[in-house]
Amino acid sequence: MAEAALHTETTCKIRHVHIECPICLSRFTDPKILDCLHSFCLKCLQELIDKQNPKTDIIICPMCKKETSIPDGGLSGLLSCFFLSSLIDDVINLEGQKEDINPPVLACEGCDEGLEAVSRCVDCDANYCKTCLENHARLKAISHHQIVNAVGSSHVRPKDKDKTETQTCRKHTDQELCFYCDTCELLVCLKCAVFDHRASNHNLSEINDSIRSYRLAVDEALQKFDECRKQFQKVDDSIKHSQRRLQLMVDQALRDIVAKEEEEITKIRNASRHFQERVTQIGQERGKGFESIQSSNHDKISRAEQIVASVNDLMQHADNFELLDLKPKVMHNLDFHKELQFQTVQHSKSFIGFKGHNIVTDADLGEILEEEKWEVKTEFGKEGEGEGEFKFARDLACFSNGDIVVIDSTRCLLSTFTSKGSYKSTGGQSGTEDGKLIQPFGFTVTSDDLLLVTDGQDVKVYDRELRYIRQFRPTQNQVEGQAKSLLRGISVDNKDRIAVADCKRKVISLHNMDGSIISTIHHDDISSDCFLSISSKERLVFTHFGKMNLVCVDFIGNEVFNISTSIDGKPVTPYGVFCDDAGDIYVSVYCGGWGINEIHHYDASGEHIGCVARGLYAPLDMTFTPTGDLIVADRHSVKVLHRL
Incomplete structure (x- = not known):
């Protein structure tokens, strides 16, 4: 019964998927193949032509609308789809087996009554009814004979059709096809090869060699x-x-x-x-x-x-x-x-x-x-050591209320300004000993306005009032003989996952807000001036000052791109990097002198889009305000750019 169910399911699937004509929705009758490789019944194609234009020399496929030229001999000259015909034969055989699940009734060979045989003597190869079997056993003393149930013993599955059986030549019907002429693109027999295809310009090959070459050509086309x-x-x-x-x-x-x-x-x-x-x-x-x-x-x-x-x-x-x-x-x-x-x-x-x-x-x-252009909206700060002045404005960040906080790495302090550039307060040099900045480089702001600063081997956490809260060390377990860590760029994404670059150990570590580590990514292009940003696509983008390249890796460490930063083909040095909410990348570049430097715009795949700003003094890192303005730490000042 399981076999019967299998046959029913298989033939039903074949019937509906493979061997029904798309026009008449019945089993194919004399299926023909069009140039587009769709197949239809010859009769259906003829009816289709009769309805469209009986005198036409082309037929349009009703499925894909592709045209096929009609041979001089009419539609019957189209190539027949032999494999569909063979498939239909196989289905018919399977359906015949399904109907023949119960074996035929066998007649007893020991009497003239035509009674149904219920058992068979294997040694005598004869079928008997119950009465004759007993007489046969007594007469022949064949209690040792092997007796089996006659029902079910005669059911033999038909042999599967061999797809590789040979075919004969259409011209010389007594000859098997054994060669393929690549010049004429025809299957030929030995006589054809001798009489019709022996010229030097005919390229003959054995069928196996030709099919092997054919399959290779198909594979190459599929690879393309x-x-x-x-x-x-x-x-x-x-x-x-x-x-x-x-x-x-x-x-x-x-x-x-x-x-x-x-x-x-x-x-x-x-x-x-x-x-x-x-x-x-x-x-x-x-x-x-x-x-x-x-x-x-x-x-x-x-x-x-x-x-x-x-x-x-x-x-x-x-x-x-x-x-x-x-x-x-x-x-x-x-x-x-x-x-x-x-x-x-x-x-x-x-x-x-x-x-x-x-x-x-x-x-x-x-x-x-309708076109993206930028201009300087606001500029504040100057070179100096007073309130609102900078010796080296290396990095900055923006709180949710629009206030801007700037890090002066030379003076080791943080300064807060309003969105319009008015000075508010300073932090990072007072409070507890742990709260003092010693070797600050980069910093970022979380979704709840916590300020994270890389300082030597530690990440220090401050609130919006620049008050020290705590700190954590990304590389807590130092290995003997391993370089001492030195933290550089830092960034946080919209899920408050923190990425920190360690230039000594050449790693970027990904952390939760409590400092617990998520993953560690090794990369040789993490440099001592490594600025870092997390893209909305869960990618890490960072710069290498010496190699003049921009690198992007995913959270697993797979490299997405590694490109050289240049202007008109001339290499330029990248510094700061920042990714906007759409995943686009902004990079500050040094062009060879003070006051001629630029900020460049790249898409998420690393394609260069254009220049955002020119004529900057020495742009380092940057970020966006909640209103979409771009703020840049320009060494001795801060510039706020907005779109024109």
Whole structure:
């Protein structure tokens, strides 16, 4: 019964998936193959032509709409799909077995009554009813004979059909096909080879050699398709990134518009609504453009995968002779990879912003920014040792209320300023001995406004008032003979996971807020001037001053990219690095002198987008404010840049 169930399930699946014509939805009758590798009944194709145009010389596939030329002899001249015909025969055999699960009734060979045999004597090879069997045993004294149940002993499964059976030549019907002519792309027999294909320009090979070469060619074509699929994935990831960034920028622009509306609520309500609609419209139009390109790329890869699926199905199920018959069409269909070109999107189209005007009328609320440009909005601080002055402003961070805190690594202190640059307070030199900064380098702010500072071997924690709270040491268990740790860059993500770079031990350690370690990543490009940032994509991005490169690794340590930083092909030295909410990367670079340095913009995959700011004195690290401004530690001052 289990075997019967298996047959029923298998034949049902085959019937519905493989051997039903897509036009008549019945089993194939004389199946023919079109150039697109789809198969249909000959009668169905003829009816299709009669309905469309009986005089046409092409037939359009009803499934994929691809055209196939009709041979001079009509539709019957199309290649027959022998493997489908063979598959139908196999299904019929299986269904016959299903119906023949109960063995036939066997007649007794010992009497003339035609009674049903219930047992068989194996030694005598005869079937007997119960009465005759007893008489047979007494007469022959065959109690030692082996007696078995006759029912079920005669059921023999049919032999499976051999897919590799030989075929005869159509021209010389007494000859087996044994060669393949690559020049004529035909299977030939020995007589054909001697009389019709013996010229020097005919390339004959044995069938096994030809099928081996054929399969290699198919494998190479499929490998090229895999390369196309990888290229598609790269382009698709880039489009998705631009879509995410566009949405973030649209959201930020809408928030800016609402903020300006609240400032001038009585005058700007109508204009505000207009700008919101326009920003949304631009976002939708560009988003539709992204979706259209993405949809086009998906369609291309989908059509290609359909062809590959058809080829793979053919390669698995067809026999060698049919494969060689179909070789021209298969290889022609596999040439699609040459035409697979995936469209990309302009990264600049993912930007949209809003600039409010100082003097507002009912018709002049501001302007929509469709291209990303930056300018210095505010600058504060100067060289010195007084309040609000800096000897070496190396790093900075921003609290949730917009206050800016700057670290002066030469003076070993922290200073807090308002969002407009007014000095508020200083910390890091007073309080307990543990709270004093000795060798500060980098720092960052958590979601609840705790300030984390790397200081030698320790990470020190301060509150918003710059009061010391505690500290932890990322490398607590020193190994004898191992270099003493020296902490440099530090960053925290939106889940308050802390990443710390140790330039002596060449590791980046990932921690929870309590200091417990999550993982440790080793990388040779962690330098003594290593600035570090965590991307929203759960990646670590850091710079190497000496090698002039920008490195990105995931949380496991796999390298995502490692690129040289340059301007017009000339290497430049990277310093600070910061990732925005969309995953884009901003890098400060030293161009060879004071006052000529820049900040560059990269996308999440490491592609250079453009220059954000030029003419900076000596930009080191940077961060973003809650309102989207970019603040830069420029050695002796702090500059606040905003989008124009």
